[in-house]
Amino acid sequence: MGSKAVAEPVAWSDDAENRETLERIYEKAFGRRPTSLQVTQLPTNINGQRGEDVMTRFIPGDSESLDINSVMLLRVVEPLLGEEAKKQLQELVRPLHWVNVTELAKMNIEAALDEETLEVVLVVPPQLFPTKVRDVGGLPAEAAGALRSAKVSGYLTTRARGTFYWRNAPDQDRPHEGDIDVESALQIRGVVVEGKGVVNWSDQTNVRRMYSRLIYDDPRRAVRYTAGDFTVSYVGFHDSLALMGLNVARKFSLQPYTTYRPVGRFEFFLEQRSLVRIYQNDVLVDSRELDPGTHDIRNFTLSQGANKIQLVILDNSGQVRELDFSTSVSSELLERGVHEYSYGLGFVPTGDTTVYDWRNPTASLVHRIGLTRTMTFQAYGALNPSDQIFGVGQAMATRFGNLSLDIGGGHATNTSFLPAGRLRYDLVKVRGTSEIIRSMSLGFEFRPAELGRFSEYNTDAPPMLSKVGFTQLLPGSTRLMLDAQHQFGGPVPFKDPSANVRLSANSHVFRGISATLYGAFIKNHGADAEWRAGMSVLANWRRTNQSLRAAVGTSNVGGLSEVLNWNHVTPKIGFGTQNGVTLSNSAELQSFNAHSEVATSRGSLGVSHLFSGEAWRLDPTSHTTEVFGASSLAFADGVWGISSPVSGAFAVVGRRHRMKGQVLKVNPVRNKAIARADFLGAAVLPNLTAYTVSELKLDAPRLPVGYELGPGRFHLLPGYKSGIALRGGNEASILIKGILHGPDGEPMPFAMGQVIDLVDLSAPPTVVFTNGAGRFFAEGLKPGRYELKPLVEDVAPVEFTLEPHVEGLLAMGIIEAPSVHDPRLAQADQSWRRWVVAPTKPTTIPPWSPTPWRPAPTLPPDRPAITGPTATTTVPEPGPTTEPGPTEPGPTELPRPEPEPSPETPAEAPQPWKLLPEYAQPTQSLATSADDATIRTSGVSCGPRASGEPEFRLAVETSDNVASATVSIVQTGANPGWDEEHNLVFEGSNTLSLELPYVRTILE
Structure with missing residues (x-):
């Protein structure tokens, strides 16, 4: 090569x-x-x-x-x-x-x-090709390399609200009240301890615990173990039940990529390569080219109700074949053989969340199993020494609709056995995968009032209930909905029933504008009948993020009422606002409410004010002002950050040592970002979905030359209320360039090589390539020892050292790679093929001031003529001490070159000189010539020639960090050399001339 x-x-x-x-x-x-x-x-x-x-x-x-x-x-x-x-x-x-x-x-x-x-x-x-196995129900491919939860993480979220009441009467007090809501979670190796409490103050201060529990998840089996406060979900006649105790439950949310519901599975054979289109309820949902053979299309989501599946196969010969399948799905079904359960034992709270009925321990048992792909069986029970309830049920899906049946019963104090039953039928017709065209539901239920003692069920209500529901999508995107229920029973079944009927129609009138008409009849048990009717119009302007809602209604009880609401929300990309105004008017009360909230990546703050009264426009009876805010403090593996409210999983993005002072943007969108790691601390990406793969992107738009951000894209897979720790950037801060010469002393064009870290042997080598002139670049380096290994036959590697505190773009100059047959390789002293790049020290340079033009300094007679601009550098002579240091230089004269025209070089317009003290070297000041670009020095390096004589190089680059050039320091003094601290030392004359042959090319 x-x-x-x-x-x-x-x-x-x-x-x-x-x-x-x-x-x-x-x-x-x-x-x-x-x-x-x-x-x-x-x-x-x-x-x-x-x-x-x-x-x-x-x-x-x-x-x-x-x-x-x-x-x-x-x-x-x-x-x-x-x-x-x-x-x-x-x-x-x-x-x-x-x-x-x-x-x-x-x-x-x-x-x-x-x-x-x-x-x-x-x-x-x-x-x-490898054998392709696609498990739709498993984790996506991104999960393999996703970052997982930190060993230790947690957050503390505080939401505060203060309410001030301003009475109209001057002799009344002005009371105020407020509350602070504190939520926290601490995760240690998968075990989560979480809790929530509220502090209220008005006339007196109250502290109330809302919940506290310990949770451990087993995602492989989708099982959650809970000790503390928990809630059992509604199943059959087993209403939602809050307990304090122990619970073991199957949670499908722990495996969101696993399919537990019935899905489509259809098998077919292809004789030749064909294009297969899959239609679900007459809507194209997938299209793909498949090779000959037997295919099993499975695990695509089915819609609620009856599903019509059609496969249209077009082979290479142009023949079309259609295969039809049909299946039905209910939301209550489980896949065959799948179990869902919740077993709990604890105590029921008695109104106050901190007081429990310790005399009646309560057990809750719920278990569901998928018998077939169209039938699921369930059994449940809740019991304590005084009350018991239990039941069984099944859900079944058919092509004619879905049917569910529950049969239960139980005992209550001083009662005999109480039976209960429920029957429901649902028919749903769907277009595609989600758009409901028509739905109908019929239900009948018998439930004695005494069976509701475990919950807030209305024990005074009649025991029998019938329900009817109907939805139809009409032409023009108009949806008609009817809901009705009738509750009756008791000693005189039809004497005082309860009824609720609501008929509504919703339609999209115009782009972004929809209208709703409704009418309702309400008759509650023991109350008078009420009629209601009204309409509302909702307008959404997505471009301006505004919405306007106007509603008017009337009833035989409350009379006429009007509501007008306006909201404006700016997308929260690091910073967002939400403003709104609500006007309401009724026969009993008039009110005006205005609110404004500012939300940032570090927290939110808002204020609202309410005028209310019977005639507030003339004489408002009360003014209420609320001030509210929220923020969180989150950490993961020692990385801390302040964030907008956190209530679930999160990620904390910090900065590595070399990235201090740089701004890291998290999930940037144009010039904004969801969060930023800056002088305020680490960035926090809140409220990630647990056990779901999320993507996080990093950007550092203003990194110095030589610095590297490292990976800019991560996949995250957090656990329940746990945090993931990231540190942006890496320790790389150096970019080197040079010219690679071979053993013959000529440039090595189009060669490939590797820069190998001799300190961190686990670091992957950096691949470099040379261009036609032998120039190469190598980035992503940090201080340490390296080996430049040309991948060329008969060429030996060269070592170089980047000492601590070296950073930025460094020019290595000409690097002469010896031959593998060079006899010097057998010597013990290999310093002749080792380069050392030492850091430079800043010195105080006087500010630039214009100086008159003068010719460039005269070069020694043995040097060729300089065709580019030349700068004069003043080097202070070393003092009597052996360790030279920076001294205060006097005023530096900055020459303005005026090259003489020649046949080879036409005369050019003179250019002004400019001093850049912030990039000056410890023993020199540099004057450069430029129009629009800025030329700066970035490092001085020293290395021996083959003859053993020292050679000095100075790197120069433009301000846009694109073009660069290496210049030589032309000796005009005597005996130059380096001291032990890598300072440039001259004896005798203190003047250097810098030859800049590439400056004009860079500027052009």
């Missing part, structure tokens, strides 16, 4: 037109005539998909001369191969630096250069 390219004749086509076309293409792409071996980096096209670039060498017109760099070839091809094919490819290419296309053909991998698009076309046959 490392041998220099030798010009060779090219076997061009005899066709003159084709030859001319190829010549134009190569001359335009490479800037030279295609008459020799070409070495360049080209993009790849792998099986029709754009891939990464690879380094190639080839002779234009000779298809078999194409060689591809082995390291880069493995990187682009290995992800497509199975394990066996990977081993074969590695054995084939690893002994080689360059892989010829004829070698790849041995594995049936076709490789060629497309001379029209200048792409390396690779064709990998399907026989080399």
Whole structure:
């Protein structure tokens, strides 16, 4: 690979037109005539998909001369191969630096250069692909490398609200009240301790505990263990029940990517490659090309109710085949063999969350199992010494609708056995996967009032209840809805029933505008009947994030009422606001409420004010002002941050040591970000979904030269109310550049090499490439010892050291790599091939002031004429001490060069000189010439020539960090050298001339 390219004749086509076309293409792409071996980096096209670039060498017109760099070839091809094919490819290419296309053909991998698009076309046959196993119900591929919860994490969220009542009468007091809501969670190795409390103050201060519990999740089995306060969900006649005790429950939310509900599974056979379109309820939901063979399409979500599945198969011959399937799904169904349960034992609170009925321990048992894909069975019970309730039920899905049945009963104090039953029928027709066209539900229930003692069930209500529901989507996106229920029973079943009927219609009138009409009849047990009717109009302007709602209603009890509400919400991308105004008017009360809230990534703060009274416009009876705010303090593995309110999983993004002073943006959107790590501390990404893969992006827009952010994209998989710790950036702060010369003293063009960290052996090597002039760049380095290893035959590596506190862009100058046969390699002293880059120390430089023009300083007679601008540098002579240090220089004269015109160099307009003291070196001041660009020094390095004489180099770069050049320090004094602290020391004369041959090129 490392041998220099030798010009060779090219076997061009005899066709003159084709030859001319190829010549134009190569001359335009490479800037030279295609008459020799070409070495360049080209993009790849792998099986029709754009891939990464690879380094190639080839002779234009000779298809078999194409060689591809082995390291880069493995990187682009290995992800497509199975394990066996990977081993074969590695054995084939690893002994080689360059892989010829004829070698790849041995594995049936076709490789060629497309001379029209200048792409390396690779064709990998399907026989080399791995066996694809797609488990839709499992974790996505991103979860494999996702960051998990920290060992220790937690948060403390505080929400405060203060209310002030301003009475209209001057002789009345002005009371005030408030509350502070504190929520916290601490996670240690998967165990979460969480709690919530409220402090209220008005006439007196009250402290109330809302809940406290310890939770441990087992995501592999989707089981949650709880000790403390917990709630059992509603099942059958088992109402939602709050307990303080122990609970074991199956939680499907712990495995959100696992399918526990019935899903579609359909098998079919293809004789040839075909395009398969999947229609669900007459809507296209998927389309894909499949190879010949038996296929099993499964695990796509079915809609509630009856589902019509149609597969339309179009093969390569143009024939169309249709396969029809049908199935029904209910939201209450479980997949066959799946269990869902909750077992709890504890004590019921008695109105106050801190007081429990210790005399009546209560047990709660709920278990559901999927018997078939269309039938699920359930059993449940709740009992204590005085009350018991239990029951069984089943849910079944058919093509004619879904049917559910519950049969239960129980005992209550001083009662005999009390039976209960419920029957419900649902019919749902869906378009596609979610749009409901028509739905109908019918239900009948019998439940004695005494069975409701475990909950807030209305024990005075009649025991029998019938329900009817109907929804129909009409033309024009108008939806008609009817809900009705009738409750009757007791000693005189139909004497005082309860009834509730509501009829409504909703329609999209115009873009962003919808209207609703409704009418209702309400008759509660023991109360008078009430009629209600009204309409509302809602307008949403998404571009301006505003909404306006106007509603008017009337009833035979409350009379006429009107409500007008306006809201404006700016998207919260680091900073957002929410403002709103509500006007309401009724026969009994009039009110005006205005509120405003500011939300940032560190917290929120808002205020609202309410005028209310019978006629507030004339004489308001009360003014109420509320001030509210919320914020959180979160941490994970020692990284702390202040955040907007946290109530679930979160991520904390800190900065590494070298990133201090830099701003890290989390999930940036244009010029904004969801959160920022800055002088206020780490960034916090709150309220992630537990056990679900989330994406986090980092950006540092103003990193200095040489610094690296590191990975800018992460996948997160947090646990329940736990935090993930990240630290942005890495310790890399150095970017080096240089010119690599071979043993013959000539530049090594188009060579590949590696920069190997000799201190951190686990760090991957940095790959470098040289251009046609032998120049190379290597980034992502940190202080330490390195080896520059050219991957060229018969060339030995070179060592260099980056000492502590070195950073930024450093110019290594010319690096001469010796031959492996160099006799000096056998010597014990290898300092002749080692470079040391030491940090520089700042010095005080007087501010720049204009100076008159004068000619450039005269160079020694043995130096060639300088064609670019020249700067004079003043170096203070060392004092009597052996350890020179910076001294206060006097005023520095800054020359303005005025080159004399010559036949070779035309006269140019003079350019002003400019002093840059912030980039000055410890023993020198630098004056530079520039128009718009800024030229700065970034480091001084010293290394020996082959002759043993010292050589000094100074790096210069432009302000945009794109173009750069290396300049030589021309000696005008005597005996220059370096002291032990790497300071530049001169004896005798104290004047240096800097030769800047590349400055004009940079500026242009």
